[in-house]
Amino acid sequence: MAIPVEMPKMSDTMEEGVLVAWMAEEGESVSAGDVIAQVETDKATMDLEVYDDGVLLKRVIGEGDAVPIGGLIAILGKAGEDVSAIMAKYVGGDGKAVSIASGASAPAEPAPSPVLAEAPAPIASGDGASASVQSEPVAVGRLKASPLAKRIAREHSIDLQTVRGSGPEGRIVRRDVEEVMAKAPEVVVQTPSVASPALAEGGSYESIRISQMRKTISKRLSQSKFTAPHFYLTVDVEMENVITFRKQLNELAQSQDLGKVSFNDFITKSCALALRQHPYVNASYLAEEGEIRLHNVVNVAIAVAVDEGLVTPVIRNADQKGLGQISAETKAYAASARDKSIQPADMEGSTFTTSNLGMFGIEEFTAIINPPNACILAIGAIRETPVVKDGEIVVGKRMKLSLSCDHRVVDGATGAQFLNTVKGYLEDPMNLLL
Amino acid sequence: MAELQLREAIRAAMVEEMQRDENIFLMGEEVAEYNGAYKVSEGMLDMFGPKRVIDTPIAENGFVGLGIGAAMNGLRPIIEFMTFNFSMVAMDQIINNVAKIRYMSGGQFKFPIVLRGPNGAAGQLAATHNTSFESIFSTIPGLKIVSISNPDDAKGLLKSAIRDDDPVLFMESEKMYGMKGEVSDDPDYLIPIGKARVAREGKDVTIIGHNKSYWVAMKAAEMLVSEGFDPEVIDPRTIRPLDLETIIASVKKTNRCVIVDESNPYASVASEIGFLIQREAFDYLDAPVLRVNAKDTPAPYAKNLIEFYMPSAEDTYKACRQVLYAN
Numbered sequence: 001m002a003i004p005v006e007m008p009k010m011s012d013t014m015e016e017g018v019l020v021a022w023m024a025e026e027g028e029s030v031s032a033g034d035v036i037a038q039v040e041t042d043k044a045t046m047d048l049e050v051y052d053d054g055v056l057l058k059r060v061i062g063e064g065d066a067v068p069i070g071g072l073i074a075i076l077g078k079a080g081e082d083v084s085a086i087m088a089k090y091v092g093g094d095g096k097a098v099s100i101a102s103g104a105s106a107p108a109e110p111a112p113s114p115v116l117a118e119a120p121a122p123i124a125s126g127d128g129a130s131a132s133v134q135s136e137p138v139a140v141g142r143l144k145a146s147p148l149a150k151r152i153a154r155e156h157s158i159d160l161q162t163v164r165g166s167g168p169e170g171r172i173v174r175r176d177v178e179e180v181m182a183k184a185p186e187v188v189v190q191t192p193s194v195a196s197p198a199l200a201e202g203g204s205y206e207s208i209r210i211s212q213m214r215k216t217i218s219k220r221l222s223q224s225k226f227t228a229p230h231f232y233l234t235v236d237v238e239m240e241n242v243i244t245f246r247k248q249l250n251e252l253a254q255s256q257d258l259g260k261v262s263f264n265d266f267i268t269k270s271c272a273l274a275l276r277q278h279p280y281v282n283a284s285y286l287a288e289e290g291e292i293r294l295h296n297v298v299n300v301a302i303a304v305a306v307d308e309g310l311v312t313p314v315i316r317n318a319d320q321k322g323l324g325q326i327s328a329e330t331k332a333y334a335a336s337a338r339d340k341s342i343q344p345a346d347m348e349g350s351t352f353t354t355s356n357l358g359m360f361g362i363e364e365f366t367a368i369i370n371p372p373n374a375c376i377l378a379i380g381a382i383r384e385t386p387v388v389k390d391g392e393i394v395v396g397k398r399m400k401l402s403l404s405c406d407h408r409v410v411d412g413a414t415g416a417q418f419l420n421t422v423k424g425y426l427e428d429p430m431n432l433l434l
Numbered sequence: 435m436a437e438l439q440l441r442e443a444i445r446a447a448m449v450e451e452m453q454r455d456e457n458i459f460l461m462g463e464e465v466a467e468y469n470g471a472y473k474v475s476e477g478m479l480d481m482f483g484p485k486r487v488i489d490t491p492i493a494e495n496g497f498v499g500l501g502i503g504a505a506m507n508g509l510r511p512i513i514e515f516m517t518f519n520f521s522m523v524a525m526d527q528i529i530n531n532v533a534k535i536r537y538m539s540g541g542q543f544k545f546p547i548v549l550r551g552p553n554g555a556a557g558q559l560a561a562t563h564n565t566s567f568e569s570i571f572s573t574i575p576g577l578k579i580v581s582i583s584n585p586d587d588a589k590g591l592l593k594s595a596i597r598d599d600d601p602v603l604f605m606e607s608e609k610m611y612g613m614k615g616e617v618s619d620d621p622d623y624l625i626p627i628g629k630a631r632v633a634r635e636g637k638d639v640t641i642i643g644h645n646k647s648y649w650v651a652m653k654a655a656e657m658l659v660s661e662g663f664d665p666e667v668i669d670p671r672t673i674r675p676l677d678l679e680t681i682i683a684s685v686k687k688t689n690r691c692v693i694v695d696e697s698n699p700y701a702s703v704a705s706e707i708g709f710l711i712q713r714e715a716f717d718y719l720d721a722p723v724l725r726v727n728a729k730d731t732p733a734p735y736a737k738n739l740i741e742f743y744m745p746s747a748e749d750t751y752k753a754c755r756q757v758l759y760a761n
Contacts, residue, residue: 151718173720174689
């Protein structure tokens, strides 16, 4: 019975391999363990061994060809054996050899082992099923390794997917891992922590335990930055009107013994009203649920710096609240954040976030989206700058707003329209009262 | 040091201790006038007289009960079972009194009693005289269980058992009574209960065996050595309390373990040791822990069948090669 040789999964991130060079001729007899070709993966060039004895009946792909994992590379068997049946199984619509999943046409033969969802290795159907299991033990079903082999692999940052198991049912045991360590340093997958430059030895330093808050910041923002494709839009906003308006408003507030309204409160309110008009900015991309959720509430979170990090209290239904109420709530949250009395519930349920570094003189910056929001607004300082007005250079008051957008939800035009709406409110703040 | 048979080493331990402490006495079937069914107590009646070396009727439940009463009243009895097969008659006394009186009296009664005799299979004795009982007894909290493999351990451990204020079941073997070995003649030669012996140091596989199984383990080790492997052999010597520390240290070194145990396999001593190894040394195991037990049937009578039934060096050797992935 002819045996297909498929592209093995040689690293955990490998999706396809390029056949660099054939090391055996058609018609040549090969034994289990012989190298028949060299394959370039995303990490290294590796030897392709066969796991069966036989004659190399056909070299299905040429040098330089790329084949996905599970795709047909070669066929082994007895001299003169017909290979057309195997070829037919693997050939896709474009005539290229492709992998095929075992389906209804698979024989009654039981699966060799349960295939886990996270290991979607293609299993060849038909006569090749059992043979393909032998020829590709590392890619089919659950990866079997002794506890010791797993521990050694972990300690030496070796990807077990790249190790061939020599124990019963392909179990990876100590000697297999040690063999990889000894003879093939190039297949050792260096994790970033191993590859990072060595710390200066003997240097003096202070060690600070990573707090839960820093861990949370690390986890959530890494997740955001690494999964949500960010893009950034910046506008420059004329602030003269809002400065004048705020002055009048605060004189009124003062005469009634009310708290002052800050520029940030104007921005919060402007964003809230703009979010109402741009539902895709007030949204969440929920991959696991398979949906984009457009929120019916507008809850604006405001990043507040505290000693050991930052927190993001949420002004709920900010679109329905007046500037005075937004201002009072923001002040109360900032105070409770600083004295650590803020509750987790105060920081949940945001649909949008703003972050303001204007008070530090930062002109503009980009922020990382606060998941599961679709966008975050980074607010810069109000600065005096020369602007051209009616053909004259005059001193203008300007502020830069930078919107970070999750491209899975928000496209460039959507983000730009939102930002223009915000800009419109701030440049003509009377609209905030309508 | 003197070369003694295992039976002589046991006798020496009893004699020395009885000379040292007049509260110690020996009681059992045929221990006095007949000089012991296996001649373990030979000459002891002449030495200590009928008040301290006492023949009993064939009534294990009764004479174990007598021993319990004596121990509760300050004596230190050594009770001999002709074999542990007959201790089954006294199960209620052993499990409900010997193991529990110290606990149920809130510690008011010390319980210095030794129940000793041969345990396990001894050839063509058929099903009812060929059972290993250490796993059955070891499931009961309150019993210390010693099982010896050589004359020197027999003496050192029996003296410790006799001096122990808790009940100790001391398991010997008919097959080994004639075995000779160098034995310490130090009158205070005490081997601590609960301490295993690393009989052969090695780095490739840990083989654990007690009593006769220790010799099976050693023979398998020899076979492996001849093939270039370097096995480590451990004699636990005490089944309970088990010297887990020594076993785990060894398995962490060798990464693989085979347990030889002539108990029937289900819920055997090997089962428990295997469980403890996976719990304590999981990340160090390169292969599943294997065991070599008696077969899971009553012991057969026919010579070829009883030989097949018992754990053999060949089976142990094969199990070792399996965990060594030496195929």
